[in-house]
Amino acid sequence: xxxxxxxxxxxxxxxxxxxxxxxxxxxxxxxxxxxxxxxxxxxxxxxxxxxxxxxxxxxxxxxxxxxxxxxxxxxxxxxxxxxxxxxxxxxxxxxxxxxxxxxxxxxxxxxxxx
Amino acid sequence: xxxxxxxxxxxxxxxxxxxxxxxxxxxxxxxxxxxxxxxxxxxxxxxxxxxxxxxxxxxxxxxxxxxxxxxxxxxxxxxxxxxxxxxxxxxxxxxxxxxxxxxxxxxxxxxxxxxxxxxxxxxxxxxxxxxxxxxxxxxxxxxxxxxxxxxxxxxxxxxxxxxxxxxxxxxxxxxxxxxxxxxxxxxxxxxxxxxxxxxxxxxxxxxxxxxxxxxxxxxxxxxxxxxxxxxxxxxxxxxxxxxxxxxxxxxxxxxxxxxxxxxxxxxxxxxxxxxxxxxxxxxxxxxxxxxxxxxxxxxxxxxxxxxxxxxxxxxxxxxxxxxxxxxxxxxxxxxxxxxxxxxxxxxxxxxxxxxxxxxxxxxxxxxxxxxxxxxxxxxxxxxxxxxxxxxxxxxxxxxxxxxxxxxxxxxxxxxxxxxxxxxxxxxxxxxxxxxxxxxxxxxxxxxxxxxxxxxxxxxxxxxxxxxxxxxxxxxxxxxxxxxxxxxxxxxxxxxxxxxxxxxxxxxxxxxxxxxxxxxxxxxxxxxxxxxxxxxxxxxxxxxxxxxxxxxxxxxxxxxxxxxxxxxxxxxxxxxxxxxxxxxxxxxxxxxx
Numbered sequence: 001x002x003x004x005x006x007x008x009x010x011x012x013x014x015x016x017x018x019x020x021x022x023x024x025x026x027x028x029x030x031x032x033x034x035x036x037x038x039x040x041x042x043x044x045x046x047x048x049x050x051x052x053x054x055x056x057x058x059x060x061x062x063x064x065x066x067x068x069x070x071x072x073x074x075x076x077x078x079x080x081x082x083x084x085x086x087x088x089x090x091x092x093x094x095x096x097x098x099x100x101x102x103x104x105x106x107x108x109x110x111x112x113x114x
Numbered sequence: 115x116x117x118x119x120x121x122x123x124x125x126x127x128x129x130x131x132x133x134x135x136x137x138x139x140x141x142x143x144x145x146x147x148x149x150x151x152x153x154x155x156x157x158x159x160x161x162x163x164x165x166x167x168x169x170x171x172x173x174x175x176x177x178x179x180x181x182x183x184x185x186x187x188x189x190x191x192x193x194x195x196x197x198x199x200x201x202x203x204x205x206x207x208x209x210x211x212x213x214x215x216x217x218x219x220x221x222x223x224x225x226x227x228x229x230x231x232x233x234x235x236x237x238x239x240x241x242x243x244x245x246x247x248x249x250x251x252x253x254x255x256x257x258x259x260x261x262x263x264x265x266x267x268x269x270x271x272x273x274x275x276x277x278x279x280x281x282x283x284x285x286x287x288x289x290x291x292x293x294x295x296x297x298x299x300x301x302x303x304x305x306x307x308x309x310x311x312x313x314x315x316x317x318x319x320x321x322x323x324x325x326x327x328x329x330x331x332x333x334x335x336x337x338x339x340x341x342x343x344x345x346x347x348x349x350x351x352x353x354x355x356x357x358x359x360x361x362x363x364x365x366x367x368x369x370x371x372x373x374x375x376x377x378x379x380x381x382x383x384x385x386x387x388x389x390x391x392x393x394x395x396x397x398x399x400x401x402x403x404x405x406x407x408x409x410x411x412x413x414x415x416x417x418x419x420x421x422x423x424x425x426x427x428x429x430x431x432x433x434x435x436x437x438x439x440x441x442x443x444x445x446x447x448x449x450x451x452x453x454x455x456x457x458x459x460x461x462x463x464x465x466x467x468x469x470x471x472x473x474x475x476x477x478x479x480x481x482x483x484x485x486x487x488x489x490x491x492x493x494x495x496x497x498x499x500x501x502x503x504x505x506x507x508x509x510x511x512x513x514x515x516x517x518x519x520x521x522x523x524x525x526x527x528x529x530x531x532x533x534x535x536x537x538x539x540x541x542x543x544x545x546x547x548x549x550x551x552x553x554x555x556x557x558x559x560x561x562x563x564x565x566x567x568x569x570x571x572x573x574x575x576x577x578x579x580x581x582x583x584x585x586x587x588x589x590x591x592x593x594x595x596x597x598x599x600x601x602x603x604x605x606x607x608x609x610x611x612x613x614x615x616x617x618x619x620x621x622x623x624x625x626x627x628x629x630x631x632x633x634x635x636x637x638x639x640x641x642x643x644x645x646x647x648x649x650x651x652x653x654x655x656x657x658x659x660x661x662x663x664x665x666x667x668x669x670x671x672x673x674x675x676x677x678x679x680x681x682x683x684x685x686x687x688x689x690x691x692x693x694x695x696x697x698x699x700x701x702x703x704x705x706x
Contacts, residue, residue, distance in 0.1 A: 024610065025582040055603055057610045058672045065671075086603045093678045094671050 001027035002052075003034050007043075008110050014045045020052030023060035032063045039067075044076025047109050051082035061094055068100055077101075081109045147283040156287045157189035160254065160280040165191055167276055168240065168269060170256035175244070176201075176208050177252040177284075185212055185253060207241050208253040215250050217242040217274055221264040235259040240273050244281035251281060251288075304335040304388075311336050311391055314398050316343050320376050321443040323634075327538045328561040331505070337557035338383030338390025338434070339503045340398055344405040346375045346440070374443040377405040377414075380561055381436040381455065382503040384477075390557075396425055397434055397478070411438045411451040415478065415486045419453070422479040433479040437471070437501060446565055448499070449490045453478045456504055459523065461530050463496030468523055471499070493565045498534065500526060500541075505558035509545050512552045517545060534562045569593060571633040577621040577646075581629075582613045589633055593640065604679040605640075605696065611672040612644040612692050620646030620690055642694040650689030 001021040008014045015038040023031050038046060046067060050056075068078045080102045083091060091097050103109035147159060157175050165173040172192030176185040185208055186200040187193070204213040211218050220239045239257035243250045254277045258265065312330065319326045320343075328341060379401055383390040400421045404414040415438055426432060437458060439450030452473035460469040475486040493499075502522075509517040529540040538560065545558075571592045575581040586609050593605070613629065621627035627647040634641045676683050682695035 024586075024606075025579050025614075055606055057607065058614070058675060061671060090603070090607070090675070093675055 001030065003031060005034055005037065008047070009045070009113065013043065014047060014110060014113055015041070015043045016047045016049060018049040018051070020050070020054075022054055023056040025057065025059070028057060028059045028063065031060055035063055035067050039070060044071040044074040045113050046071055046076070046078045047081050047106075048078060049081040049106070050084070050087060053084065053087055056087065056090070061090075061096070064096065064100075068096075077113060079103060079109050079112060081106055147280060151287050151290045153284070153287040153291050154189065156283055160284065161189045161191050164254055164256050164273065164276060164280070168256045168265070168273060169258070169263070170240075171259045173254070173256040175252055175254055175284075176212075177244075178203070178212055178250060185209060188252075207239075208255060211241045211243050211253050212250050215243050215245065217270055219265050219267065219270045221266065237261055238264040240265050240270055242270070242274050242277045244277055244284060246281050246285045251285060254280065307388070307391060308332075308335045311340075311395065314342075314395055315340055316345075317341075318345070319343055320345055321374065321441070323443060323566050324441070325534055325564045325566050326561065327534050329538060329542060329558070331554065331558040332386075332391075333505070333554050333557050334387050336388055336391035337386055338394050339381070339505060339557035339559035340383075340394050341380040341501065341559050341561045342378075342398060342402070344377030344379065344402055346377055346405060376441055377401075377411075378439045378441055378448075378450075378501075378563070379437065380458075380501040380503065380559060381434050381478075382505075382557070382559070383434040384432065386557060393426060393434065397422060401436075401438065410488060411440055411449055412486045412488045414438055415451045415453055415475065415484060419478045419481075419484040419486075423482070426479060433477040435477045435504075441563075446493045447490050448493060449488055451475060451486045451488050453484060453486065454480070456502060456507060456519075458499050458501040459526055460491060460493075461498040461500065461526060462494065463498070464494060466527070466530060468526060495565055498530070498537075498562060498564045501561045501563075503557065503559045505554070505556035506541075506545060506560060508556050509549050509558075510552050510555055511548050512550050517548050521548070534564050538562050566634075566639075569633065569635040571631075573631040575629050575631070577617045577623060577625050577627050577629065579614070579617060582610055582617075585613060585631055586610060589631070589642070592633060593635055605642075608676045608680050608683075608694055609642060609644075611676050612642075612694065615672065615692070616644050616646035616648075616690075620648030620650070622648060640694075640696040642696075643691060644694075645686075645691040648690050650686075 001019065001023055003020075004018045006016045006018070008016050017034060017038065019031060019034075021027075035046075048064065048067075064078070064080075071078045078100060080091070080096075080100055082104065083102050088097075088102070091100070091102070101112065103112070147156065147163070149159070150156065157177075161173045161175055164170070172190070174187050174190035174193055177188045178185050183203040184200050185203065201209045203209055207218060207220075218239075218241045220241075236257045237259055239255065241253055241255045244252040244254055254273065256273065311332075315330065317326065317328055326343065330339065330341070332339065381394070381397065383393045383397065397418065400418050401414065404417045408414045408417060415436065418436070418438075422434070434453075435455040436453040437450060437455040438453075439448045441448050448471075450471060450473065452471070453475045454477035457470040457472045460471055461467075462469065469491070471489070471491060473487060473489050476484045478484065507517055507519050507522055511517075525541055525544045529537050529544075532540060541560065569592050571589065573585060573588060575585055586606055589609060590605065613631075616629045617623065621629065629647075630643075630645040632643045673683075676694070680694045681697045682693070684693045685691065686693075
């Protein structure tokens with residue numbers, strides 16, 4: 001798993017988490033920690049860029065679900081960017097696509113917070 | 115009764131006025147009798163017609179039971195209930211008529227002593243025997259209570275002519291009834307025989323890695339074609355497993371038979387129908403018994419040959435073709451002997467080539483020395499064997515052409531990619547399509563076996579989530595190239611979920627407890643079992659999340675994912691073993 005955190009938006013109010021590779025039992029903790037770092041920073045607007053993510057386990061999905069809840073509770077939002085076909089299907093299965101907006105275009109995703 | 119049987123046709127007025135219109139009435143009466151073949155209906159019509167023809171007030175038919183010599187009333191009109199319904203031959207008026215075979219006219223019954231006590235209202239009566247080819251089958255009686263209506267000889271002749279016609283009609287109906295009873299009896303026996311024959315045939319497959327499907331279609335209710343899977347007893351001569359420590363594992367199956375070997379046979383007794391079925395039942399018994407104490411197919415066929423010749427030396431149905439094999443699951447070898455039977459087809463999964471399981475040997479029962487030889491063929495995973503009787507290759511179409519082995523091979527090649535159940539159905543459909551409306555000339559028996567598992571993996575790991583990736587990688591590596599799983603995400607998600615469940619919910623994180631994983635994969639199917647040492651969870655009471663709500667609870671989400679991607683998910687009764695099945699063609703959810 002590769003994971004990177006950066007800031008975007010006019011005032012750096014959006015956190016962009018780019019995760020690729022495999023989120024499984026060995027890497028899921030690191031994925032969770034990265035998300036926690038964002039919240040610890042007081043930032044509740046997150047773009048989760050999953051371009052190149054080939055696998056995510058249920059624990060990883062839980063982290064996304066928790067992050068979505070936490071950001072909503074703090075008047076922020078979590079958006080997903082670049083979901084591949086297989087991951088997109090998985091997000092459909094667990095109904096995340098009903099509550100989380102998914103974007104194919106980074107500018108659109110970032111623009112959606114305005 | 116004495117000799118005075120026809121009397122007093124004197125000066126009394128004739129009763130029925132049986133004269134000019136007779137021919138017309140007779141023809142009509144005859145037509146009425148031609149109707150239904152139902153005996154009771156016919157008897158009632160005879161009585162009605164007789165009453166009408168003779169202008170009588172009452173009438174009856176008594177039929178004679180030849181064995182008991184008793185005459186019984188079988189149809190009547192106008193009789194009092196008190197009238198006796200049966201008499202012995204020779205007793206009373208009807209008894210006398212039947213015994214003598216002679217008719218009787220009583221012109222003035224009131225003055226006749228013989229009628230005393232029978233019915234005081236009767237004025238005049240006629241009794242005539244019902245005769246077929248000189249044999250008396252019963253008596254037809256009519257009587258009148260109308261004063262002044264006395265029957266005379268003209269009336270009697272009239273009734274005799276009618277009775278002759280009626281007797282033939284009654285006899286026909288009786289024969290028909292007897293025939294129908296016999297037919298129903300025979301049909302019932304055949305249905306039972308058919309069930310019995312099917313129960314002789316065993317298709318219980320002891321080896322888990324072999325899948326088998328079969329069809330038996332006799333041309334009539336029963337037939338001489340058969341096949342069977344013969345369980346072989348546990349014996350160290352046969353089975354490595356039965357002789358080693360692993361025997362423990364065998365015995366857990368609580369079966370007397372060895373789960374790693376079985377006898378396999380298909381045969382065709384010459385001729386069809388019941389005679390063939392009787393011989394088939396004896397032959398299968400011989401073969402079954404021989405399989406319990408002989409250790410090679412060749413010796414089994416030798417024994418079957420000599421036993422057959424002993425039992426059926428006088429029989430004209432003197433032989434049977436047979437294919438008999440021992441299959442050994444431990445090295446996937448089939449050792450077989452052929453006795454003049456059609457060569458089974460071996461369809462190689464890898465190359466798609468078809469091999470014929472040829473062999474020497476005469477049909478069982480034909481020669482003193484059957485010259486049986488053994489051959490051995492090794493099966494590879496996914497290979498299939500089609501065993502059949504000549505009813506398949508001998509199927510005829512309406513142009514009189516036979517299906518033949520060449521056509522059969524083409525059909526097998528065309529459908530080889532299908533699952534064996536569908537494969538067998540397709541072959542059956544093709545044979546039917548070929549035959550069209552032509553009747554099935556011969557019994558048909560077909561059996562398809564497939565050595566199923568392509569991969570086999572067993573792993574045991576401790577309760578440690580760090581082991582999960584290792585297990586998943588090992589399974590994925592084992593299943594590499596397996597076409598049924600194009601998308602490893604599917605398998606990975608499901609397996610990870612089950613392993614997590616086993617460790618966290620099953621073993622409750624107890625590091626001393628273990629998780630057992632077995633993977634069995636065939637060309638079209640992967641079965642994964644994950645078992646833990648916990649007390650089991652009540653999977654039946656895990657509430658399904660509402661389908662439209664996002665599944666935010668981790669546990670419910672896991673099961674939803676597994677249920678979505680796997681073709682089957684089931685738990686054992688204890689709830690500590692989950693079984694996942696993936697079938698080929700569907701890698702889980704719908705294609706997107």
